[in-house]
Amino acid sequence: MENRAFSDVSYKQFLNEDKLMGCKCKGCGALYLPPRPICIECYSSDMEWVEMKGKGKLAAFTAIYVGPPSMVAEGFNRKNPYCVGVVEFEEGVKIDARIEGLDTKNPETIKVGMPLTAKFLHRTEGENMKTFLAFEA
Amino acid sequence: MENRAFSDVSYKQFLNEDKLMGCKCKGCGALYLPPRPICIECYSSDMEWVEMKGKGKLAAFTAIYVGPPSMVAEGFNRKNPYCVGVVEFEEGVKIDARIEGLDTKNPETIKVGMPLTAKFLHRTEGENMKTFLAFEA
């Protein structure tokens, strides 16, 4: 684990392993998710991997009624909207994610601040596994 | 004819009608193919349509052994290369075009300066006709 580059490639590899890995700057302690190769606070490149616990709360969200072709192919549309949002982890960092298990047809019922738990959605694309991070209430 | 805009849209419409139409600046007499909305010699926008006779000579050419997907779909490849080039009309203007009827497997035999005659290749794409300008020796 220690030898992986602090990059999106490594981040996605970890997701395939059901691990949500961020990184922490050894210089100033700043935490990043996805990992960053350079600390944007102190410009150090000395990072270490940190596994996120996966608990957080909803910081912003939307219920999408008109999605891109890829989401339409998954069966989402005006009658079956899907929810995406920004989730803030207990550790303090935020991430963009799909949010599941909410009443997307009545988005007024969804509240910023709701507690959420991360989960991993595995998809096979050709020969490759691809994992999406999602959250559920 | 007189009311068509001096644009690529009009140029392509004319090709569909088997007409090779350029335009001439009424200010300075400069000739353009495809048509231009503004004369690049005198900046006049006062243009008139001129039909080209379709006779010219080869100004530059190449025999393409590795083509883009669209040409590969037409059956062109290493064993069946195609020729494109720049043709200079008797009227003095030049155009990019497909060149047919040449021995593309022996490109050394093709000579800059060869006389060529324009022809129109009609293709149906969906509901629309699309016409390509080509030349043959």
Added chain:
Amino acid sequence: MKRRRKLGRGVAVVGVGMTPFNVYKDKDSKDLFVEAFKEMLVSVDKGVDPKDIDALYLGNFTSDFFVHQGHWGPIISDILGLSPIPATRTEGACASSALAFREGVFAVASGFYDIVLVGGVEEMSKRTTEEVAEGLGLALAPYEMQVGFTFPAVFGALATAYFAKYGASREHLMNVTIKSHNNAPLNPRAQFKLTIADLMNQKRENAKKKGEPLPTWKDEKDFLRDPKANPPVAWPMNLYDCCPISDGASCALLVAEDIARDFTDDPLYVVGLGQGSGKGLHAAKDLTCFEATRNAAQEAYGMSGLKPEDIQFAEVHDCFSIAEIIHMEDLGFFKPGEAYKAVENGLTRLDGPIPINTSGGLKCKGHPVGATGVAQLEELWEQLRGKAGKRQIPNKNLRIGGAHNLGGTGGTCTFTILERR
């Protein structure tokens, strides 16, 4: 500590031109830009010889993807008869032509050039709505597209964060929409020239003709609340919160201040220039503001020595209703959490103390993305020179206007301040 930004040589705008923004099925990007260019030539009071133009900067975002043609700088310099002058394309998503403007200013201010053409063009309507969504999605921050965000969705999410923090609601966003629709009929170049009230009447008439039951909307907000009339796209962004798909082109002629009076007795001076970059939703410290806009504002105010209260009117990037609200706060026109109340109180109306988007905004004027930045400056030009016709701001001493352009989900923002002296 960074020093105050200044240009070594002043720059003025002496001409502008744009196509009406609309859907043009028989015109391509070249045709549109030629049209804007010809209008610009006419706008230069004492005239300009195209041969004297030193360089071209062109903003364009999506043509690689939508038209399968890149490298638009030389295509446009060629069709205008300007080749072999330098022609540079800038891309900052929906702020692409504001970047072209800025580079044109730097090129003149550097002393290298005297006369520079800047502009933008976009050709969007020949694609399906899904293709447009996919193409614009190229400007989302990397992790956003992967989880299914769209552009309306990003702004929908920002709206929920803003609502939660400041107690605003969809009702407040509707005020933005109604205001834009009130301005647009006064702008002959706007794509949508109907007020919300006009639209309601039109729909009532249609229902009457078809013998359908008449809609029972009480007022404009009642119409906007009706999910049949105004369906959700990415809640809380509904159809009337979103700008349309448009084609169009815009351009402006920049010259060195020292020669501006050779072109007109009434040049507009570039007194403030600002730009900033942002990080995307997940890395933003605060989801109710745009750090890129704040940086742009700081640069532009710093250069000009002006304060937000000196800006008499502004075009503010309203790709979505919530964007106008948040950006007005970032630009300092209102305090954080106050802009939605200001709109409610009519402060940003054409006859208010700080009119915003007198053109109708992106919402109604249209948003051919690469053309928008310079088209905003065209609105400043018309207002500052008193040529805005029916939408002329009723302020006898109009002198200073601002234009704010955004690209992506806050990735690129610019703020430009023009002054009439």
Added chain:
Amino acid sequence: MKRRRKLGRGVAVVGVGMTPFNVYKDKDSKDLFVEAFKEMLVSVDKGVDPKDIDALYLGNFTSDFFVHQGHWGPIISDILGLSPIPATRTEGACASSALAFREGVFAVASGFYDIVLVGGVEEMSKRTTEEVAEGLGLALAPYEMQVGFTFPAVFGALATAYFAKYGASREHLMNVTIKSHNNAPLNPRAQFKLTIADLMNQKRENAKKKGEPLPTWKDEKDFLRDPKANPPVAWPMNLYDCCPISDGASCALLVAEDIARDFTDDPLYVVGLGQGSGKGLHAAKDLTCFEATRNAAQEAYGMSGLKPEDIQFAEVHDCFSIAEIIHMEDLGFFKPGEAYKAVENGLTRLDGPIPINTSGGLKCKGHPVGATGVAQLEELWEQLRGKAGKRQIPNKNLRIGGAHNLGGTGGTCTFTILERR
């Protein structure tokens, strides 16, 4: 009559960095740019604090299409920790980062900024050859792609026009290829580090191992004549006339001349800056030259007061072998119709009177299109500062070098002259 171009404030290069150009399956554009950036930081003799960087200019051509991600300016400023500073993408096809460099120079020369990062990046190798051909084809002039032209085809056609006018042949182009391959093994960052002779030996060894009949090539030209070893792509452009598909990033740090010595005692000064635009094959008056390069040369020589004979060495855009020949004539290094003879006579070798593409050129160093322009300047930096190692030009008084970058089929060309004082 246009006046002589001058910058109001001088600009210097005080740091450069680049990745080796290669195929990187496990690195994306962000990873590559970070690598180049870190190398640049180390190259600044007295150091630079990233917090002091005022703005970023980034050249990129194909990422919208290849990586389905646009709007790279803020993505790169974010990953480097530079947000919220302005981040602007320039696009001029394969000249994209030369444009970024130029805008960086203008931004500093204008007085607005003091310290600007410029660079370029391209990620190409994850696509198939056909996809790359299609993507690069976006930069062809509009009518070229429609009739089936590809990039090699455009240069193939130009070669036939040049051959017909000046009596050159494929044999002369081979001299360009052989020279580039001779320089590349001396450049640790080059993608192809073998001479043609090395390649011939390698293929002979392979044949021996497999028990196949040994090739009977007499010499390097005999190898290049063999259609099995060097098959046609778009005749007369064969495989070894064409640059490879590459990934990579490059960057440079520009500062105002008045503060350059805060960063290094050995800055390089931007003494010549030139750019031009062209019209595509059908509208070109002459198919054996590039009007865009001629305009770029005229601007750069005009600004610097230098003449072609003052340029001691140059990187010249050799996407295809014929391009190097034609451009050397456009830049005035040789008279029209003379460059192919000059190459034949060894004048452009590393030890010749005007070494060209000491880096190995695009042909052997690699050509991640958006990164190439600034990477050419990196070669000038190494040569002028005497750090080019085994490929150091054996001229004790090396002071002035030029870099020529081309985009599209001559749509955008730049020429930049750096001086060591």
